[in-house]
Amino acid sequence: MKNISRRNFIFYITALLSSALPCNAFALLKGKNYEISGPDDIRGKVFKGDAPEKPWKWAHEGYFYKKLEGGKVVCGICPNRCTLSSGDRSVCRSRVNINGILYSLTYGNPCALNVDPIEKKPLFHFKPRSKAFSLATTGCNFRCLNCQNWEISQVKPTEVRHHELFPPGVIKAAIQSGSKSIAYTYSEPTTFFEYMIDTSRLAKENGLYNLWISNGYINKKPLLEFCKVLDGANVNLKSFSDAIYRKLNGGRLQPVLNTFKTLHEQKIHFEITNLVVPGYTDDPDIVKKMCVWILKNLGPDHPLHFLRFFPRYKLDRLPPTPVSTLTRFRELAMQTGIRYVYLGNVPGHEGNNTFCHNCKNLLIERQGYYIPTYNLIGNQCKFCKTVIPGVWQK
Ligand code: SF4
16 A cells, blocks of 8 residues: 555545535534634844854845945845844745855755645646656745644754756756646745745746746745746735734735736746635635635636645644535635636535636546546637636647
8 A cells, every 4th residue: 555644544434534524523513613822923033143154055145135334134025024133044934144145045955855646736727638747945025823844844954855866957847747838836935935036037948838836925126036947936915914824824915916917927827726724814895805805906817726724733622624625615616707707625616626717618637636527628628618727738
């Protein structure tokens, strides 16, 4: 039998129980008003005096930072704007001030490398059936209670196994694997900005696409620079409530909304993910507000994915999201006017498939990451010739 980690084993068993047994223990919790406890703001803090004495092999000077008086530096990559005295480590754990210079410690030092189906990102309107060479280093600027990848996002670079792979090596490996794109993913790629953008520039020169799978918590200047080489993104809109952002993620809502507007203005293809966490992000009024904001500011064409929550990390006692809630949110979003609304982590649901927004015919059928039915010709619906938003196979 294939080796399976304890974490994955728990995930599969939980998924199995919750979908196979409608009257199981989880069902008892349905309709309950979940008690949300814990602090109102879980924003991360700078780790004082935690930097290594010297830069190491995978250290690279930061691209967006300012030197301040007294040897301090302030990082300009994300809205946390960490101010670091010499010897301090950043909120995202992967950036440090050594003798008045800000270094990223994860340049060419990924801890996760995989070749994934692009549908896994999820990206449903970008080169379907293609492979994405996916990489991550350690580090995140958030502290999500429900983090799926906390073993790599909430640790320092020295606390996990890693590989050495500088940008030219990434390009070579991506091409050898038959991937069409490189996805910066799993942890928070914004925190390894220098590695990501250098690799992206090289990827463009070699005919590969760049995909950013992110929480969208980035400042405008670095984002605009990145947009010059970015082809597609999936940005997680964790909630449409700033209070929930503080309590569940340790972030703020407005900078993420700004990111969506910038990507839209820059004409980058992006899709939006919203994880529906019982008791935190399952308020229909807030979901409705989110859909109205998307429609008004970004238009009807950016695909929206509602994802089913499963108990994870610090929220391991919450039940999975009821499928009925997700179905209701999908209908609500489509009634608001968003054209392509999907459900994730709900196998067999029609929300896995793409239907033409004009004639309503089935365009793409998905069974997990497998696509048995494909009814687009170029970028058009095969039936009514409507142009479908996205980046499609030629
Ligand atoms: S990228 Fe990291 S170091 Fe820079 S501001 Fe954000 S959390 Fe701080």
